[in-house]
Amino acid sequence: MFVMCVRNILSRSAFTVTLKRHSWRRCSTSQTETVDQVTTLLQLCVDRFFVSPGHANVELFQRGLCCSYGPLGMELRRNLLDQWWYSVTRSGAQVFGINTLSSSSRETPTGGQGQLRIVECEQLKQRLGQKELSKGRLAEEVHMLLQRSPSMRTNLLQGALEQFVPSLELVNRKLPFGLAETGLCFQPAEGSGCSAEVTQTSLVWFCSPRTSSQWLDHWTRQRLKWWRKFALSPSDFSSNEVQQEELEQAASRGVRIIYNFPWGQEVLACVWSRGDAELLHIHKGDRSKLQHRDGRRSIPHVVSVTANMDRGAMAFLSNSLQQLKREESKQKLHQRKVLKLHPVLVPIKVALNIGRGATVELRQICEGLLQEFLEAKISVWPGYLETLPTSMEQLNAKYDEMGVLFTIIIGENTLESGLLQVRSRDTTIKETMHISEIKNFLFRYISAADNI
Amino acid sequence: MFVMCVRNILSRSAFTVTLKRHSWRRCSTSQTETVDQVTTLLQLCVDRFFVSPGHANVELFQRGLCCSYGPLGMELRRNLLDQWWYSVTRSGAQVFGINTLSSSSRETPTGGQGQLRIVECEQLKQRLGQKELSKGRLAEEVHMLLQRSPSMRTNLLQGALEQFVPSLELVNRKLPFGLAETGLCFQPAEGSGCSAEVTQTSLVWFCSPRTSSQWLDHWTRQRLKWWRKFALSPSDFSSNEVQQEELEQAASRGVRIIYNFPWGQEVLACVWSRGDAELLHIHKGDRSKLQHRDGRRSIPHVVSVTANMDRGAMAFLSNSLQQLKREESKQKLHQRKVLKLHPVLVPIKVALNIGRGATVELRQICEGLLQEFLEAKISVWPGYLETLPTSMEQLNAKYDEMGVLFTIIIGENTLESGLLQVRSRDTTIKETMHISEIKNFLFRYISAADNI
Numbered sequence: 058m059f060v061m062c063v064r065n066i067l068s069r070s071a072f073t074v075t076l077k078r079h080s081w082r083r084c085s086t087s088q089t090e091t092v093d094q095v096t097t098l099l100q101l102c103v104d105r106f107f108v109s110p111g112h113a114n115v116e117l118f119q120r121g122l123c124c125s126y127g128p129l130g131m132e133l134r135r136n137l138l139d140q141w142w143y144s145v146t147r148s149g150a151q152v153f154g155i156n157t158l159s160s161s162s163r164e165t166p167t168g169g170q171g172q173l174r175i176v177e178c179e180q181l182k183q184r185l186g187q188k189e190l191s192k193g194r195l196a197e198e199v200h201m202l203l204q205r206s207p208s209m210r211t212n213l214l215q216g217a218l219e220q221f222v223p224s225l226e227l228v229n230r231k232l233p234f235g236l237a238e239t240g241l242c243f244q245p246a247e248g249s250g251c252s253a254e255v256t257q258t259s260l261v262w263f264c265s266p267r268t269s270s271q272w273l274d275h276w277t278r279q280r281l282k283w284w285r286k287f288a289l290s291p292s293d294f295s296s297n298e299v300q301q302e303e304l305e306q307a308a309s310r311g312v313r314i315i316y317n318f319p320w321g322q323e324v325l326a327c328v329w330s331r332g333d334a335e336l337l338h339i340h341k342g343d344r345s346k347l348q349h350r351d352g353r354r355s356i357p358h359v360v361s362v363t364a365n366m367d368r369g370a371m372a373f374l375s376n377s378l379q380q381l382k383r384e385e386s387k388q389k390l391h392q393r394k395v396l397k398l399h400p401v402l403v404p405i406k407v408a409l410n411i412g413r414g415a416t417v418e419l420r421q422i423c424e425g426l427l428q429e430f431l432e433a434k435i436s437v438w439p440g441y442l443e444t445l446p447t448s449m450e451q452l453n454a455k456y457d458e459m460g461v462l463f464t465i466i467i468g469e470n471t472l473e474s475g476l477l478q479v480r481s482r483d484t485t486i487k488e489t490m491h492i493s494e495i496k497n498f499l500f501r502y503i504s505a506a507d508n509i
Numbered sequence: 510m511f512v513m514c515v516r517n518i519l520s521r522s523a524f525t526v527t528l529k530r531h532s533w534r535r536c537s538t539s540q541t542e543t544v545d546q547v548t549t550l551l552q553l554c555v556d557r558f559f560v561s562p563g564h565a566n567v568e569l570f571q572r573g574l575c576c577s578y579g580p581l582g583m584e585l586r587r588n589l590l591d592q593w594w595y596s597v598t599r600s601g602a603q604v605f606g607i608n609t610l611s612s613s614s615r616e617t618p619t620g621g622q623g624q625l626r627i628v629e630c631e632q633l634k635q636r637l638g639q640k641e642l643s644k645g646r647l648a649e650e651v652h653m654l655l656q657r658s659p660s661m662r663t664n665l666l667q668g669a670l671e672q673f674v675p676s677l678e679l680v681n682r683k684l685p686f687g688l689a690e691t692g693l694c695f696q697p698a699e700g701s702g703c704s705a706e707v708t709q710t711s712l713v714w715f716c717s718p719r720t721s722s723q724w725l726d727h728w729t730r731q732r733l734k735w736w737r738k739f740a741l742s743p744s745d746f747s748s749n750e751v752q753q754e755e756l757e758q759a760a761s762r763g764v765r766i767i768y769n770f771p772w773g774q775e776v777l778a779c780v781w782s783r784g785d786a787e788l789l790h791i792h793k794g795d796r797s798k799l800q801h802r803d804g805r806r807s808i809p810h811v812v813s814v815t816a817n818m819d820r821g822a823m824a825f826l827s828n829s830l831q832q833l834k835r836e837e838s839k840q841k842l843h844q845r846k847v848l849k850l851h852p853v854l855v856p857i858k859v860a861l862n863i864g865r866g867a868t869v870e871l872r873q874i875c876e877g878l879l880q881e882f883l884e885a886k887i888s889v890w891p892g893y894l895e896t897l898p899t900s901m902e903q904l905n906a907k908y909d910e911m912g913v914l915f916t917i918i919i920g921e922n923t924l925e926s927g928l929l930q931v932r933s934r935d936t937t938i939k940e941t942m943h944i945s946e947i948k949n950f951l952f953r954y955i956s957a958a959d960n961i
Contacts, residue, residue, distance in 0.1 A: 109607075110675055125668070127675065128605035135606070147883040151891070153580035154587070155561075158706055159693060172630040175704045177697050178655060179624070185648040192644040196637040199651065203630060207704055216577070223562055223579065229895055241611060241693065245629050252627045252659055254610055431599040439603070443681055 091319045095119075098319075098378055101394060105129060105459045107374065121323060121368030123241065123254040129459060132404030132436065134256065134370045138239055140401060141258050141366070144283050151234040152260065153224060157216025159241055160207040173243050173252050174206040209243035209252070213259035214361055218339045221263060221357075222346050230350040232357055233264035233272065239366070260362040265349075266333070269358040270310060273330045276362045277312045280326055284314060284369075286509070287399040289377045293317040294325070307334045314364075316372040325372060326364035333358055373402060377460070396460035397483060400506035403460045406430075407499060408438040410452065412468030412478075419467050422492070426465070429496050435503070441467070457482055463499065543771045547571075550771075550830055553846060557581060557911045559826065573775060573820030575693065575706040581911060584856030584888065586708065586822045590691055592853060593710050593818070596735050603686040604712065605676060609668025611693055612659040625695050625704050626658040661695035661704070665711035666813055670791045673715060673809075674798050682802040684809055685716035685724065691818070712814040717803075718785070721810040722762065725782045728814045729764045732778055736766060736821075739851040741829045745769040746777070759786045766816070768824040777824060778816035785810055825854060829912070848912035849935060852958035855912045858882075859951060862892040862904065864920030864930075871919050874944070878917070881948050887955070893919070909934055915951065 099115050102108040107130035108118050117124035126134060146152045160175055184190075184198045210216065217236040228234045239258045246253040264272050277296055285291035299311035314326040333347075333356040340346055347356050374396070381393040400406070409426060411419040423441040430437045438461060440452070447455075456464050466478040471492060479495065480487045490498065551567050554560040558579035560570050569576035578586060598604045612627055636642075636650045662668065669688040680686045691710045698705040716724050729748055737743035751763035766778040785799075785808040792798055799808050826848070833845040852858070861878060863871040875893040882889045890913060892904070899907075908916050918930040923944060931947065932939045942950065 106675070106679055109672060123608075123610060125610055125672070126608040127672075128607060128679065131606045131608040134608070149880070151894070154583045155580060156575075156578040156583040156586070158575060158577055160695075160704060160706065173627050174630055175625050175661060175695070176628045176655070176658075177624070177704070178626055178660075181651070181655060185651055190644075192642075192647060195644060195647065199633070199637055203628070203633060206628075208630075209627060220561060220577070220579075223558070227558055227580065229897055231894075231896075243612075243627070252612055252629070254612065428601070442603070442683075444683075445681055 094319050098375055101458055118371060121365055121371060123256050123367045129404040133402060134366060136402045137366055137369055145237050145260050151228060152237050154237050155220050160209050162207045173209040173245055174203060176206045211244055212242055213238045213240060213257055214261060217261035218336050221336060232349045235260050235262040256366040258364045258366055262360040263357040266355055266358045269330050269360055272360045273310055273328055276360060277328045281314055287373060287402050289397050293376055305329060307331050318375055323368060325368055329361045331359040331361055395457040398460040400462055400503045403462055405438045405459060405461045406435050408440045408456050408461045408464045410440040410466050412466045414469035414472060418472055422467050422471060433496055433500055435499055546771050550827060553910055554826060570823060573817055573823060575708050575819045581856040585854060586818060588854045589818055589821055597689050597712050603680060604689050606689050607672050612661050614659045625661040625697055626655060628658050663696055664694055665690045665692060665709055666713060669713035670788055673788060684801045687712050687714040708818040710816045710818055714812040715809040718807055718810045721782050721812055724812045725762055725780055728812060729780045733766055739825060739854050741849050745828055757781060759783050770827055775820060777820055781813045783811040783813055847909040850912040852914055852955050855914055857890045857911060857913045858887050860890040860892045860908050860913045860916045862918050864918045866921035866924060870924055874919050874923060885948055885952055887951055
């Protein structure tokens, strides 16, 4: 009999899971344990190829900024962005995707404050090297060069507001409709003089003035539900109304979607009701261009729905890491870490490995299965290519930390009878299955998780 | 009897299609007609929401740069990027996706030449405003600020070379393997002082020195085949070996993939055999870190495979536009433009419209079908929402210009017998089909086109 102590380290909801031979218990977490949790989480992200190594890079990630992602992190964020896109463009509402430039030469309403501009080095150095210029003229010339240099976008709102007029044609001037975009935005990093990149998603929703508050509620509900759909512990995602004094300029109402990280709460997403001021400003007050069909001269109101998907990826990693402790004897303490990412988000759905048997033949079977999975768009880890000897236990531990949903073992038995072994990440139970059934089994499992 | 004259405007391969009542002929194109073709193509891209309006924006697009895309252009480029990703990561070769930052503070091997840097405006203005500084000190301070500012990436190679060492762990130090990435790169725009954005795809392939030339050939073949797979007129895509004197620094061989635009040839993609110099440079000559398992102290060679996907989108639009002329009588000349984009790339697969009948009921059927299509990930145009009266002919003309594969008409007949009308973009033939069959029909049609 084992007694296992489960720390769903980043979750506050109590739960108990009972398996045949194990009993799992949740422990309370102290301050120092929280620090441990964070260290463990970040180390796992590096060790298991979610995030590239290096202290500075990991810090970017923890701060909710874009960093250098390894293959698993890249795929996780990609899945997250895809899911966001589907949920917004297939919600039944009229939403169109757009793509705007990340830098622009026009004046922005925020003026020069904290702005980042792209400067061509050579041109600036040329100016600095002009010996005949007075200091005043030099400063002036640099100023002018700066003014002409394109500025980097800090959000995706501006681009969508600009695209409002051509898009109005698309919908025969009928409201409501939305413009969706995902892409990099740039922010000045505090103090360092460096810039920081963030992967943002944006839905800019145009509606009649009297419905804007209802739409804000609609999108808040829809978004919170979306975040919670993929969570192991949904209660860590919450929303709160922004206080009057904290409202962004031009906004009349705002709601934030928050995630409880072990180190405190952070904002994942915002929904703002912004009125018509920014739309009018960008289109230079030309009301006739902005009017919709049933508008009786009213200008559409804007509801903006934004999220930071780098922080989103971090939130789901944090939410899904379970640390399980098992005391085998007084001397020995086993630790198991499992990344229980949602089947739709998890970067690798299945790992293919070989057991004992004729290696050449077993590999051939693996190659065949690999192709079959790839064609069905099921991401596979080709574990059978690894030639270093590893115990089954080490292998499972590694795959659990990567979040791999199922591990398939092809062995002698497969050659004889077509049977293979499938181990589940979540239950750790091993099942025997026929090779002809495995693809459909995985496909159904992932689809079912998607449709809940 | 009609006589129709087909100008497959951007294709040089002659072909003849015979339908029951029409005969189609290809015409030769003169210089002035080429100008017309380009104007027609660009106008269509704007009118049909591929590219946002505005002369400057359309010019960016024509020059093969990233521009502000409308919903259809955005979706086309998205499909193109997805296809690229699948073709590279599911080729059976060991390819891992990564994501690196688009700006970086470290020194780049290209030095200061033509470099773009992100400068924080306020900081620079502060320096310029310091009255007590001499001119020399001022120039020095600005220089230093510039040196500390992060530079924008011009390609995705650098990032992948940096990720080589952590990735080597992933593959147990075994070659060959590749790192794939897609993302924005920034280039100084000639003359204007502006920067230009390009959506690049990159596969950086690491292999043993003796196989690098074979791999270059392999990836060239694989890539050319990929471009041609989606083409209406594949012969417009070609490859040629780069001459010795035009080779990039460090490269020993190079091949370019070219597209024949109406205004001349442009480079879509490049495959370079780059040796090991850049890899060694980035890792500061630390050979022990770079050695692979069967290497006997040799350093991997790098083959880089890059493409410009903004120009790629332009190439496929250009390649797929057919202009058809039909003389009904001597006075009347009908023109039909059809965007015959590949079923996998085309942004909208199907349009849903209503014919005569009880509007409320017909709309309900459309809503149901829309949901069914969206769940099957088939992109739909909700034409039934349009309330302006349009003739069937105008509607077909519009959808042909958008490239919509099939147009479905739901009418009285549908209410009575469940039958609907399906019009094909490519054949213009209208078929009657039962409503229960339509989703599978579309799904099979698109899958079949994908697997050819």
